[in-house]
Amino acid sequence: MPTLSKRGKDMPESPIRKLVPYAEKAVSQGRKVFYLNIGQPDIESPEVALKAVKENNLKVLEYSHSAGFQSYREGLVKYYGDLNIPLSVENVIVTTGGSEALLFGFMSCLNPGDEIIIPEPFYANYNGFAIASGVRIVPVTSSIDDGFALPPIEKFEELITDRTKAILICNPGNPTGCLYSKEE
Structure with missing residues (x-):
C-alpha cells in the first residue's frame, strides 16, 4: 500500500490554508470576511x-x-x-512564482543542517521550505513598535554561527508589508 514519505509526513500544513475552512464557514453564515492571506491580485488584467x-x-x-x-x-x-x-x-x-524560486534557492544553496537567518515575522511557508531542505531557520525578531523595520545589523551578527549559510531579506516584508529603506 503506498504511503507518504517521512518528508511528506514531516511537512507542516500551510498556516494560511488552515484558516480557509473557517473563512468559508463565516461567509456561509453571512459574515463579511476580509481575506488578508494569499496574494490574489486586485487590479484588472x-x-x-x-x-x-x-x-x-x-x-x-x-x-x-x-x-x-x-x-x-x-x-x-x-x-x-x-x-x-x-x-x-x-x-x-x-520561475512560476516566488515560492518556487525560494524553494529552489533553499535546496540549491543550503545543505541539511545549515542555518538561515530570517527577520520575523516572516512568510509562514518558509517553515515548510526549511523542513523540505533540512535547513534550520534562525529568526531575528522585528517589532511592530518601529513598523517592523529591520533589526540593527548587530542583532543579525549575534545569531551568526559556523552553520549560518544565508540571510533572507524579503523586501517589502511578507507578511508585514514593511518596505525597507536603502540604509537598512
Whole structure:
C-alpha cells in the first residue's frame, strides 16, 4: 500500500490554508470576511494581455525555455541594470512564482543542517521550505513598535554561527508589508 514519505509526513500544513475552512464557514453564515492571506491580485488584467489570449491562433501552446524566455530574461537584466544591480542573462532563471524560486534557492544553496537567518515575522511557508531542505531557520525578531523595520545589523551578527549559510531579506516584508529603506 503506498504511503507518504517521512518528508511528506514531516511537512507542516500551510498556516494560511488552515484558516480557509473557517473563512468559508463565516461567509456561509453571512459574515463579511476580509481575506488578508494569499496574494490574489486586485487590479484588472491589462487589456493587451486579455486580447492576446483571446485572439491567439496557436495550435499548440508550447513550454518556454526551462530558464524562461530569453527576451524576458534580457528585460529583467536591463531593468535591474538601470537600478545599478548588475546581472547577466545566464544567471537569471524565471520561475512560476516566488515560492518556487525560494524553494529552489533553499535546496540549491543550503545543505541539511545549515542555518538561515530570517527577520520575523516572516512568510509562514518558509517553515515548510526549511523542513523540505533540512535547513534550520534562525529568526531575528522585528517589532511592530518601529513598523517592523529591520533589526540593527548587530542583532543579525549575534545569531551568526559556523552553520549560518544565508540571510533572507524579503523586501517589502511578507507578511508585514514593511518596505525597507536603502540604509537598512
